[in-house]
Amino acid sequence: MELGLDGRIALVTGGSRGIGRASAEALAREGAAVAIAGRGAEGMDGAVAAFRAMGGRAEGIVMGKSDPAGPGAAVAACESVLGPVDMLVANAGGPPPPPFLADEDAGRDVAVQQNLLVTIRLIRAVLPGMRDRCWGRIITVTRTSVREVIDGGESRVVG
Numbered sequence: 001m002e003l004g005l006d007g008r009i010a011l012v013t014g015g016s017r018g019i020g021r022a023s024a025e026a027l028a029r030e031g032a033a034v035a036i037a038g039r040g041a042e043g044m045d046g047a048v049a050a051f052r053a054m055g056g057r058a059e060g061i062v063m064g065k066s067d068p069a070g071p072g073a074a075v076a077a078c079e080s081v082l083g084p085v086d087m088l089v090a091n092a093g094g095p096p097p098p099p100f101l102a103d104e105d106a107g108r109d110v111a112v113q114q115n116l117l118v119t120i121r122l123i124r125a126v127l128p129g130m131r132d133r134c135w136g137r138i139i140t141v142t143r144t145s146v147r148e149v150i151d152g153g154e155s156r157v158v159g
Contacts (some may be wrong), residue, residue: 006031010087013063013122019141020091024058025051030088033057035078039065057082065114069085071121085126086135090119094144115142115147 010027014020024034028051036058040046040087044060051058061077064070078085087122119140130136 001030003030005087008086009035009078009082009084010030010089011035011061011075011085011122011126012089012091013037013039013074013118014091015089016047016060018091021047021088023089023091023141024056027071027087027089028054028056029069031056032121033059033082034084035059035061035074035082036065037074037078038063058117066110067120068117068121071118072125075122075125079129084129084133086133087137088122088126088139090122090140092119092140103119104157 007025008031010022010024010032011025012020012024012034013036015034016038017023020036020038024047028034034051034056036044038049040062041060042061044058048058048060059078059081061074063074067073075085099109123138126136126138130138
């Protein structure tokens, strides 16, 4: 399939495995340069090597999810090695929230930080450049429990 992504730059969070890796690989196959951001180099190096073996441009970027400056720093790192971000795949993960009725706000705060605020900060960092260039795509991927409270954070299909 030809999506016209040659020369475009994509930043994919959680791109070393799962949905994030599949997204990054699909973008790389379409000719986009891909920066994958994750919590550590483990796993990321293998994904970057695989994308490069396909003939694509790829870089790995370590992004701290608990540091409010982490998302902006990841975008800046991507732009310094590949160029301005044209596409953002904000693949959120993070810890599951505690059971809804549990009195564990600290755990819930961590879940909100890693599942919501990181995505907001990433979008804030890429959106001005996308607007200036009059081109950009933002895709967010998150848990189903964002739509419906699921006790204990178990995954299930929400209809």
